[in-house]
Amino acid sequence: MGYGLLVTKNLALAKNRFLPLINDAKYGNDARYYYGFIAYKLEDYGIAESTLKEIADNDSYKAEITYYLLDISFKAGKFERCIEVGKKLLLNARKKDISEISKIVGESLFNLKKYEEAVPYLKAYSGKRGKWNNYDYYQLGYVYxxxxxxxxxxxxxxKIIDQKNAVSQNAYYHLAECYLNIDKKTEALNAFKTAGEMSFNLKIQEDAALNYAKLSYETGNPFQNVSDVLQNFLKKYPNSPAYKEINALVVSSFIHQQNYQGALEYLKKKAQ
Structure with missing residues (x-):
């Protein structure tokens, strides 16, 4: 009954069926494994860890339990332990487990800011069902x-496409910085524009908007009039530490366009 409920994904009901069998002479180890597995799936990691540890050396379930315990340690933020244990597991891991274990080790190194060391482990991950998601691409992009x-x-x-979320906003912001570092300012302008249009992280949004405004002044802007870009920034962020700097660039942008009347009107409006 317990296994039938588990297979049909009635996890809570299955858990109640396995519990009375944990100390049974015949079914005890199997029941303990499935009880711990269900707790793991239900994200009750304390119960899962304590239950699975009791049969961690059981030959029938050792490989699975080792991975679950490693993943529980990762979710608990025990990154140093994950690195130590994960590296040892990879020496003799089954082929089908290498990808997931490598991901845990790589993410643990990433979280500890050991970026160079994280690269081979992150690259060894094959993705869920053989496909990377946007966060997988973001992590490797960030370590580089x-x-x-x-x-x-x-x-x-x-490679991060088709999504608007905090990950993609961060990615576009760092993408812009990358382009600036290799002097591709038009590409940087586009990336800052995209990051500045997302509001998942307000600090990144403002900084992206500031860089977009400055870069527009420096290189020109194919999307909008430069003076409009600068003024839009001032309207949206009147308390920005860069307010005076951008305000001065507004006047300069009018002069560069030989729009002296526009510069005079802007100065008059500011003087009121």
């Missing part, structure tokens, strides 16, 4: 960015 390998960082950041 932190190592000043801007070409590789750009390659991975540019």
């Amino acid at each position: 960015f932190k190592q000043n390998d801007f070409e590789n960082a750009i390659n991975y950041f540019n």
Whole structure:
């Protein structure tokens, strides 16, 4: 009954069926494994860890339990332990487990800012059902960015598509920084524009908008009039530390366009 409920994904009901069998002479180990597995799936990690540890050396379930315990440690933020245990597991891991274990080790190194060391482990991950998601691309792009390998960082950041969320906003912002570092200012302008249009992280949004305004003044803007871009920034961020700087660029932008009347009107309006 417990296994039938588990297979049909009635996890809570299945858990109640396995619990009375945990100390059974015949079914005890199996029941303990499935009880711990269900707790793991239900994100009750304390119960899962304590239950699975009791049969961690059981030959029938050892490989699965080792991975679940590693993943529980990762979710608990025990990154140093994950790195130590994960590296040992990879020495004798089953082929089908290498990808997931590598991902845990790579993300643990990433979270500890050991970016260079994280690269081979992150690259060894094959993705869920053989496909990477946007966060997988972001992580690898970011580790290359932190190592000043801007070409590789750009390659991975540019694989992030079709989503608007905090990950993609961060990615576009760092993509813009990468482009600036290799003097591709038009591409940087586009990336800052995209990051500045997302509001998941307000600090990044404002900084992207500021860089977009400055870069528009420096290189020109194919999307909008430069003076409008600068004034839009001032309207949206009147308390920005860069307010005076951008205000001065507004006047300069009118003069560069030989729009002296516009400069005079802007100055008069500001003087009121």
